[in-house]
Amino acid sequence: MKVLIAEDDPDIQLILRMVLTRMGKCDVRVTDQGEEILKQIALDRPDFILLDVMLPGMSGYDICKALKGDATSRDIPVIFLTARSMPSEIKDAMALGALGYLSKPFDPMMLVSQINDLLSPVGCSIGG
Amino acid sequence: MEEISARSFEQVLNSTVRMIRGSWSVPVCLFLQVDDGGKMRIRASDGLPSAVPSAFGFTPTDGLAARCLEKNEILESGSHPWDDGLEALLASVKTEKAATFILVPVAGQSRTLGVLVLGPVAGNQNFKNREAELRGAGNLCAVLSAYWRLYEWMNHFLPQINHELRTPLTAIQGSIGMVLGGVFGNVGSEVKAMLEMAHKGCERTVTAIEEYINRQNTGGTQ
Numbered sequence: 001m002k003v004l005i006a007e008d009d010p011d012i013q014l015i016l017r018m019v020l021t022r023m024g025k026c027d028v029r030v031t032d033q034g035e036e037i038l039k040q041i042a043l044d045r046p047d048f049i050l051l052d053v054m055l056p057g058m059s060g061y062d063i064c065k066a067l068k069g070d071a072t073s074r075d076i077p078v079i080f081l082t083a084r085s086m087p088s089e090i091k092d093a094m095a096l097g098a099l100g101y102l103s104k105p106f107d108p109m110m111l112v113s114q115i116n117d118l119l120s121p122v123g124c125s126i127g128g
Numbered sequence: 129m130e131e132i133s134a135r136s137f138e139q140v141l142n143s144t145v146r147m148i149r150g151s152w153s154v155p156v157c158l159f160l161q162v163d164d165g166g167k168m169r170i171r172a173s174d175g176l177p178s179a180v181p182s183a184f185g186f187t188p189t190d191g192l193a194a195r196c197l198e199k200n201e202i203l204e205s206g207s208h209p210w211d212d213g214l215e216a217l218l219a220s221v222k223t224e225k226a227a228t229f230i231l232v233p234v235a236g237q238s239r240t241l242g243v244l245v246l247g248p249v250a251g252n253q254n255f256k257n258r259e260a261e262l263r264g265a266g267n268l269c270a271v272l273s274a275y276w277r278l279y280e281w282m283n284h285f286l287p288q289i290n291h292e293l294r295t296p297l298t299a300i301q302g303s304i305g306m307v308l309g310g311v312f313g314n315v316g317s318e319v320k321a322m323l324e325m326a327h328k329g330c331e332r333t334v335t336a337i338e339e340y341i342n343r344q345n346t347g348g349t350q
Contacts, residue, residue: 011299015306022311054291083294086287086341105298105334109309 001026001126004046006063007081008032008055012104016050016081019108024115024126034058038066041073047124050115053082053093061096068097077122079115081106134283137276141172144272145244148265149174154246156221159234159269160193160214161242168193168211168242171273177220186212196231197240202255202262205229205247214245222248230255232266234273241273286341293337301330 003026007013013030020026029046031037034055041049049067053060060080067073080093083104090101100118102111112127119125141159149157156175160168167185188194191211196203205215205228218229229247233240244266249255255262304327307315315323 009295009299012295012302015299015302018306018311019302083291083298084287085290085294089287104294105301105330108302108305108311 001048001124002044002046003028003048003050003126004037004040005030005050006032006034006037006055006060007050007052009052015108016111019111020050020126023109024112025128026126032056034060034063037063041067041076045073046076048077048079048099048115048119050079050081051098053080053084053089061092064093064096064098077119077124079118134276134280137272137279138172141269141272141276142174144268145172146174148244148246148268152246152265154249155226156218156245156247158245159242159273160245161234161273162188162197162240171242172269175221176217180217184213184217186214192231193243193245196233196243200233200235200240202233202259203231204251204255205231206251218245218247226250228253230262232262234266234270236270236274241270244269290337290341293333297330297334301327301334304330 001024003020003024005013005016005020005028007016007030010032013032017028017030020028029040029044031040032055034057036057037049037051051060051063055063060082064078064080067076067078077099078097080098080101081104082089082093082101085103093101099122102114102118106114116125116127145157145159149155154175157173158170158176159172161171162168163185166187168188169185170180173180186193188197188211190209191214192203192205192208193211193214195201195208226248228249228251229245230249232244232246234242234244244262246262246265304323306312308320308323308327
C-alpha cells in the first residue's frame, strides 16, 4: 500500500514514517508543502493520504477540496491527522469528503489499527 | 438556543450605546475602544448621521481622548485639544447651542479599555454632579466589551493554543510510545519505568487540554 503523508513537523514525519513502514508495511512518501501534494499525486498516485490541516502554502482543507473536486483523485481516501481537534474543525474536515479524522497526539502502537478501521469501508488495509 | 456570535456582541453593545444615548438625551453616543495595536476605534455608535469609515482610528497620544484615558477622568471638550480625526467625525452633529462633548473613561479591571463619548450638549450643563451615573455607563460598556474580547479570545486563540500544545506532545508521546511498544527492542525495567512516567505525563496533559476545550464548547457550564 502506498501512503502519502502531508505533514510539516519533521519529528512527527519521522514517527509516522517509522510506524507506517515498520508496522503498516507501507510504501511511504512524505511532503511538507501543501502545494506539493497535488504534484506528487499526479506523479505517483497513493492508495491513501494522511493529511495535516496546518501546512505551509495550502491548507489541508484546501488540498482535500481540490482532491475531491478532481475526477482523477476523487477516489483516493483522505484521512486527516491533525492537532486541530475542535468539534467544529472535525465537522468542517468531514464535510469536505474525508474518509476519517485522527487527532494528535496519537498512540503510534494503535495508529495502524485506527487507520485500518477507517479504511475498511473502502476495502483497504495496511500491515498485512 | 440561539448561538452566540461576534454579531450578537456587536448588537448588544450597539443597543447599550443607544440606551445610554437615550437616557442622557444626547444626539450622539460613541464607544471608542483601544485595539491590540494601540489604536482607538469605534466599537459601537448611535446617532452619527453617516456611517463611519471602517478604517477610522487614531493613536491616542496627547489629545482629549488620550488624556481621558491617561487620567481616568471625565472630561469635557474644550478643556483640551481634540485627538486627530475625532473632532471632524463629530463636527456635523454640533450646533450653535450644543457643541460640548463629554468623554467618560471606560476602564477594565487592570487597564483602560476606551472612552465613551456623549454629546453634544450645551456648555452650561454641569455633568460633574452626575459623575457616578456617567461612570456607570462607562462600566456597562467595559463589562460588555470584556465579554466580547473574551469571546474573541476563546474563538481565535484557544484553537491555536490547542494546536500548538498538541503538536509537540505528538512527537513526545509518539516517540516514547514506540520505545515502550518495543519497536526498537526491549528496554531495561528502570528505563521503562521512567518512560512510562513521561508517557503518563503526556496523557495527563492531553486530558487537561481536552477538558478545557470541552468546557469551552459547553459554554463553561461544566
